[in-house]
Amino acid sequence: MATVKLLTDAEIEAIPAAKAVFDDIRATRKSDFVNNFWRALANDPANLKRVWDTLKSVMTVEGALDPLVREMIYIAVSTANACQYCVQSHTAAARAKGMTDAQHGELLTIIGLAAQTNHLAIAMQVPADPEFEVQ
Amino acid sequence: MATVKLLTDAEIEAIPAAKAVFDDIRATRKSDFVNNFWRALANDPANLKRVWDTLKSVMTVEGALDPLVREMIYIAVSTANACQYCVQSHTAAARAKGMTDAQHGELLTIIGLAAQTNHLAIAMQVPADPEFEVQ
Amino acid sequence: MATVKLLTDAEIEAIPAAKAVFDDIRATRKSDFVNNFWRALANDPANLKRVWDTLKSVMTVEGALDPLVREMIYIAVSTANACQYCVQSHTAAARAKGMTDAQHGELLTIIGLAAQTNHLAIAMQVPADPEFEVQ
Amino acid sequence: MATVKLLTDAEIEAIPAAKAVFDDIRATRKSDFVNNFWRALANDPANLKRVWDTLKSVMTVEGALDPLVREMIYIAVSTANACQYCVQSHTAAARAKGMTDAQHGELLTIIGLAAQTNHLAIAMQVPADPEFEVQ
Amino acid sequence: MATVKLLTDAEIEAIPAAKAVFDDIRATRKSDFVNNFWRALANDPANLKRVWDTLKSVMTVEGALDPLVREMIYIAVSTANACQYCVQSHTAAARAKGMTDAQHGELLTIIGLAAQTNHLAIAMQVPADPEFEVQ
Amino acid sequence: MATVKLLTDAEIEAIPAAKAVFDDIRATRKSDFVNNFWRALANDPANLKRVWDTLKSVMTVEGALDPLVREMIYIAVSTANACQYCVQSHTAAARAKGMTDAQHGELLTIIGLAAQTNHLAIAMQVPADPEFEVQ
Structure with a gap:
């Protein structure tokens, strides 16, 4: 039982700062699927962006x-x-x-x-x- | 502060079951140095052998x-x-x-x-x- | 899957030491609802009382x-x-x-x-x- | 016993990316003292900057x-x-x-x-x- | 949601190394029931054998x-x-x-x-x- | 490096609530030695008493x-x-x-x-x- 709401795509649409991160997740992963972790974290768009930016730079770039x-x-x-x-x-x-x-x-x-x-x-x-x- | 004694090479000599494991550690690692973990674990030669055998087979063989x-x-x-x-x-x-x-x-x-x-x-x-x- | 039974109000009634704690939980919280943690802990009335008394004194009094x-x-x-x-x-x-x-x-x-x-x-x-x- | 070197101020001077973070730590905290955590993390200037930027924005701004x-x-x-x-x-x-x-x-x-x-x-x-x- | 398949008795039959361990579990415990932990671990028969042998010698012999x-x-x-x-x-x-x-x-x-x-x-x-x- | 002071016997003497607990520790254990945990916890006499009373009733009585x-x-x-x-x-x-x-x-x-x-x-x-x- 989650302690925060899992935001749907419709709800994300209404939060520009979250929408921008979701767009980047989809573009980076070349997939429409966005898993629940990000839908939960989207309740706090500033932390959503911070965590995604770090994860993207740590896990997806050449290293x-x-x-x-x-x-x-x-x-x-x-x-x-x-x-x-x-x-x-x-x-x-x-x-x-x-x-x-x-x-x-x-x-x-x-x-x-x-x-x-x-x-x-x-x-x-x-x-x-x-x-x-x-x- | 260790909760068991760290056995010296002289003390290991006196415990054949521990001595056999220490000999294998040295032969496997091609080095005389045996670190404190094994000197502590040697207080229980049966567990020493069990843990070393597992570690050797997991960490040193090709996989x-x-x-x-x-x-x-x-x-x-x-x-x-x-x-x-x-x-x-x-x-x-x-x-x-x-x-x-x-x-x-x-x-x-x-x-x-x-x-x-x-x-x-x-x-x-x-x-x-x-x-x-x-x- | 709980490892102990979750005691119902009827079962609590039959254990005076647990009943007294449940009464105090309800009085302190001004609510009839008693959550599962206490229903599980009630299998050991002595620990139930000890934990509730501590929680009450730590979490509900002025500090x-x-x-x-x-x-x-x-x-x-x-x-x-x-x-x-x-x-x-x-x-x-x-x-x-x-x-x-x-x-x-x-x-x-x-x-x-x-x-x-x-x-x-x-x-x-x-x-x-x-x-x-x-x- | 640290698993990385604790960089001295002199060593930090020689790494511009680390130096910039140390300057910001000192300016933000209004103190010359930089504690060991940052001296250890400075071995990886990219992570040093990432962690400091997050910590600064989470712990020091109004919220x-x-x-x-x-x-x-x-x-x-x-x-x-x-x-x-x-x-x-x-x-x-x-x-x-x-x-x-x-x-x-x-x-x-x-x-x-x-x-x-x-x-x-x-x-x-x-x-x-x-x-x-x-x- | 398991991250590996839970192998059925039929699937275990087809893996001789896993079958031998399951036979020993049943013989040691004098019961036909083999719980999910072993059905999951059986995906790696070498580790299945290693863990079971250790558990058997640590938990079931006199000590x-x-x-x-x-x-x-x-x-x-x-x-x-x-x-x-x-x-x-x-x-x-x-x-x-x-x-x-x-x-x-x-x-x-x-x-x-x-x-x-x-x-x-x-x-x-x-x-x-x-x-x-x-x- | 402790994050609180370790109170000496002289300092404990000056705090009646802590002194009473130390007396009970000594009487219960039939020993003058009081280890550092209690000297650290004594900075908060209420918690010192609460923890000691629980530990005494859990660890020292027949059960x-x-x-x-x-x-x-x-x-x-x-x-x-x-x-x-x-x-x-x-x-x-x-x-x-x-x-x-x-x-x-x-x-x-x-x-x-x-x-x-x-x-x-x-x-x-x-x-x-x-x-x-x-x-």
Whole structure:
């Protein structure tokens, strides 16, 4: 049960600042589909614009990491933060960018292993090794 | 302040089950250095063996993902779980596997952005789009 | 799917210790509606009383912070802890106390930004500045 | 132990994109002191600028919430995310904005109570009440 | 909405590596019922085997802790990690192992109290007492 | 670096409400040592009393669970919440109540395993089995 309204296309039309962002989402993704996250965020057009501009510049432009790798990192963080919607939307996005079942399986295996050793290291309060020091 | 003793090489020598794992860590990594996590975990040789065997098979063998990508996923999970030791050790490991400053910067940017949208999606309780359904 | 039964008013009637707390909830809130959290917690009347007494004394009496601010802090913590029910119930409570859409939007923006810089600070393991020291 | 270098003023001087942000931080805050978070983030000048611009527009301009309330919300999120540095820096910031001991005590009390009921609601998997529905 | 397919018994039949694990789950638990977690994990038979083998050796063999205590620890971790499925499945498992309502109530009370003092200790950044040092 | 002052015995003497709680801590534990958590919390005597009274009634009186089991549940929650101080203090407390190395090792193993399957279940968004329904 959402805590804000999910704005329809008709409602977005009536808010120019939100409409401009939705137009850019559609143009950037070359698709008419705009998912619920943006329809919820559109209740605050200033934050909608801020988050979309950042996401667009971080996730869609050329960079040092492969676009699929970026989606897998996103899934990893979303899992550890227990964000159901984010896990679902970014798994769909990773699949759309070509993630294979084998890659998905390996991603989940690493996430699970990391969680396991994270908890062990915290429970044992392991002190940092001097060898880790940044040169 | 660790909650268990960090076993020295001399103490490890006296525990054959732990010694066997330490020998395998050194052989696999081709290095004499064994970091504190394993010295702490060695207090429970059965778990030491279990965790090392899993980590070895997940992180060091050939797979569907590049070894450096695996380390970056590990950093992402460790950050979201607030595991200081894990962030430090896996950042060092990623650097040892060739992570550039540009890749590190992009990794951190994605982690931060994911955390931001994770919290927004949770605070708004955005419902899943039917379009995300696995075929 | 709840892991405990949600007790109905008839079932509460049969447990005097729970009944007393429900009576106080209704009297304090000047409303007959008692939400599911208390119906679940009523399976353990001692904890029901303990939690309600604390919540009543922390959230409803006059204090150093405005009642609406208290609800917004509650939403912030609940979001970071990924508690769906708590986000939903305290957003409803904040609205009932007069939270405007602009305030809600700003609250969400701050929560998202804090999460972003939280993750960045953890991933970089930034050391405390001596200037933060409590005098 | 930081996972990136903390850039000194001399090092910042040599990176024009970072220098411009540091100048703006100093001008906005009317203080020469720039805390470690920004010195760490300056390793990636693009993200430094992005995060600072967002933080400046969210935390320092006039808005729907009092500046001190914003800092208290920041502390709440940082606590639940277990970000030590963020708890320390934003508690110092809140004090600088006039947070009294009584307000700090009440903030901590609410954070603790919220965490308690968050965990209870998750452990009992309490279903949302229809009454919470956004109109 | 799951991000992977939940494999049916017919689909499991066609994957010998997954079939062997499902046979062992059924034999170990002396029950035909195999819950959804394993049907999801079966998409990656190697990880299915690894996780089941670990879970079997940790949760079902004789050890230093009572089997019911192990389930209660599992519920505690799952709650703090906000894993809905895990809270539900391990609460059912604990009940099947004889957990009484009184024990469940006390477990939840401790989880809630721990969460409260965890957040207070983090918000206050309490330094470790030298008295905690492991001898 | 604490965000509040750690009150000394002399400072506690001057605050009757805090002094009364410290006296009760000492009497209940039959020890003069009062650890830093309470010295930090004493800055807010009302919350000090509330938290101590709850902790005393939950952790020290006879109940449905063994006192050592309660401490182990506390460690489990504190680990998942990444509370360093809490992990350290409750591990010390568990040892003081007789926790053996074998029990500690098994506790850590379960915590690590639970974290692993928590993350897997979240990443796969496994739906609840109808069989888990509370009767």
